[in-house]
Amino acid sequence: MLQQRLRQPFSSCGAARPHKGALAVRCSSSRPGKAGVSPSSAVADRRAVLTQLAASVSFLAGLQGANANPAAAEELTVAQAAAGGFIDWWKSRRTVNGGYKLLAPLYAAQQRLQQASDVLSTEAVGSTELLSALQLVRASSLNCYMFEALPDDTIETKASLLTQKFETKLSDPCTFRIVLKNATDLEPAAVQDVAREKMELLVLSYQKLDGYLEMAREGTDDAVPKAREQLKATQLIAADIEAFVKQTLGV
Numbered sequence: 001m002l003q004q005r006l007r008q009p010f011s012s013c014g015a016a017r018p019h020k021g022a023l024a025v026r027c028s029s030s031r032p033g034k035a036g037v038s039p040s041s042a043v044a045d046r047r048a049v050l051t052q053l054a055a056s057v058s059f060l061a062g063l064q065g066a067n068a069n070p071a072a073a074e075e076l077t078v079a080q081a082a083a084g085g086f087i088d089w090w091k092s093r094r095t096v097n098g099g100y101k102l103l104a105p106l107y108a109a110q111q112r113l114q115q116a117s118d119v120l121s122t123e124a125v126g127s128t129e130l131l132s133a134l135q136l137v138r139a140s141s142l143n144c145y146m147f148e149a150l151p152d153d154t155i156e157t158k159a160s161l162l163t164q165k166f167e168t169k170l171s172d173p174c175t176f177r178i179v180l181k182n183a184t185d186l187e188p189a190a191v192q193d194v195a196r197e198k199m200e201l202l203v204l205s206y207q208k209l210d211g212y213l214e215m216a217r218e219g220t221d222d223a224v225p226k227a228r229e230q231l232k233a234t235q236l237i238a239a240d241i242e243a244f245v246k247q248t249l250g251v
Contacts, residue, residue: 094183095250098251099245099251103242103245103246105142105176105179106176106179106238108140109238110235111140112139113140113234115136116133116134119132119136120231127217130216130217131217133213133227134214134217137206137209140238141176142175142176143174144177145210180196180199183249187248198240199241202238202241205230205233208230212226
């Protein structure tokens with residue numbers, strides 16, 4: 001019975017050798033073997049690793065209470081080494097090229113925020129400038145908050161709204177949040193809590209900024225100065241998130 005239970009967590013690996021030790025090693029090494037193929041996104045990497053880690057956890061749970069059995073103890077050692085190997089592999093992938101794969105969306109968001117700031121810094125801020133700034137701000141949010149569509153929205157902005165509308169029930173469309181999850185998923189709970197707090201601040205800041213820009217477009221007198229100040233605050237939060245991700249990754 002114990003031998004059957006030991007084999008169950010890795011039964012989907014398709015290993016041909018019946019020996020338990022060989023089976024565990026082949027299962028644990030099957031995922032890194034695919035690491036050489038570039039995934040379509042960081043999310044795909046994360047899901048693949050977490051799936052394999054879940055299998056390892058299930059395997060370890062099945063070995064509880066079996067430490068009196070030398071064969072079971074040997075299998076436990078192999079599983080622990082495999083889980084540790086996957087964690088090291090995933091951490092190393094996140095820091096390739098200075099973590100650029102995770103950081104690139106954050107760079108793009110800050111670039112658009114700076115462009116919006118440049119637009120609002122002009123002496124005469126009219127309806128054209130306000131619309132341009134609003135569209136840049138919304139594009140920089142990376143699908144992280146909902147807003148009312150405008151008749152002359154860009155295709156990119158409309159795509160952002162559609163993504164949020166249809167994907168929120170199936171997956172999180174917010175790229176900022178996805179980056180933070182990828183950067184902290186193997187970190188202590190306290191670090192993950194900090195990431196969530198920073199994300200909440202960013203979303204709130206974007207919502208306020210969007211509201212001020214809408215008010216400015218409607219002609220509210222003091223809305224433009226408020227939008228400028230809120231834009232600065234949003235830029236600071238976005239920059240803080242970038243620094244937090246870099247610190248977490250160690251790059």
